[in-house]
Amino acid sequence: MKRYSYILMLLLSGLLSCEKQPPVDPHMVNQVFMGEVNGVPFKTGMTVWNGAIVSKTFCENDVVALALARKIEEDEYQIVYLNFFHAKPGNYTLTDSTVSHCKNTLCTLDSISAHARFTTYPGDDASMNSYRLLEGPWNYFKVLYYDADKNEIQGQFAAKFVRINKHQWAEAAVDTITYTNSKFIVSNIYVQEVFTEPR
Numbered sequence: 070m071k072r073y074s075y076i077l078m079l080l081l082s083g084l085l086s087c088e089k090q091p092p093v094d095p096h097m098v099n100q101v102f103m104g105e106v107n108g109v110p111f112k113t114g115m116t117v118w119n120g121a122i123v124s125k126t127f128c129e130n131d132v133v134a135l136a137l138a139r140k141i142e143e144d145e146y147q148i149v150y151l152n153f154f155h156a157k158p159g160n161y162t163l164t165d166s167t168v169s170h171c172k173n174t175l176c177t178l179d180s181i182s183a184h185a186r187f188t189t190y191p192g193d194d195a196s197m198n199s200y201r202l203l204e205g206p207w208n209y210f211k212v213l214y215y216d217a218d219k220n221e222i223q224g225q226f227a228a229k230f231v232r233i234n235k236h237q238w239a240e241a242a243v244d245t246i247t248y249t250n251s252k253f254i255v256s257n258i259y260v261q262e263v264f265t266e267p268r
Contacts, residue, residue: 096259102137104251107243113139121258123156123220131156131217137253141241145187145197149228149248152182156215156222163210163228165202181210185230185246187239198242200230207247220258226251 098120103112117138124132135151154161166184185200202208210226229247237243 098258099256100137101254102139102251103253105249106139107245107247108249111139115140119259121222121255122261123217123258124261126261128155131215133215133222133258135222135253135255137255141187141239145239145241147185147187147239147241147246149185149230150183151210151226154181154210154212156212156217158212158214161210161212163202163204163208163226165204167201183208183210183228185228187242197238199233200246201233203229203231203245205229219256220260221254221256222258223254224252226253 096119097116098118099114099116100120101112101114103110105111115138117136119136120138121133121135124134132153133156134153135149137149137151139147139149141147150166151163152166161181163181163183166182183202185202186196187198188196208226208228210224210228212222212224214223215221227247227249228251229245232242232244232246234242
């Protein structure tokens with residue numbers, strides 16, 4: 070009898086596990102982000118809302134926007150925004166977001182717009198401190214790998230940011246923040262809707 074009850078339990082657990090799972094939110098993006106900030110090593114892995122978006126409608130090549138999140142405290146995050154670059158592997162120039170260096174159009178980008186901020190994200194997304202990129206030879210950005218089928222991108226960068234706000238709202242929002250030896254792996258990137266037929 071024990072044997073039959075054991076088999077029945079296994080069958081029931083198998084049936085329960087076959088129940089329809091809730092749909093995955095396509096905007097939730099997986100990130101592994103590591104490196105050094107002001108000489109202190111960090112590594113963070115999390116799933117974030119709209120952490121990366123790929124557009125297939127801007128140009129012939131896929132164009133990506135990244136928002137790399139680093140958790141500081143329970144309700145304090147720093148986000149590095151890297152806006153619109155071609156997803157193909159190669160080296161790119163980082164540029165302050167207030168001065169967009171582009172050749173002619175978005176489809177011939179020669180640089181990536183970058184800025185950073187501290188926020189309560191992913192809670193109520195209240196901005197605390199903002200930073201601008203300090204342009205110079207210490208900055209670089211490189212796409213190592215991009216897989217359009219898996220919606221995954223890997224890369225590395227270094228960047229120096231200076232605080233815009235005079236008041237330091239976030240505890241970790243020091244005057245200058247320098248990212249060195251930074252690497253990221255972002256997967257499950259949200260793909261913006263592509264229309265193949267006229268509306």
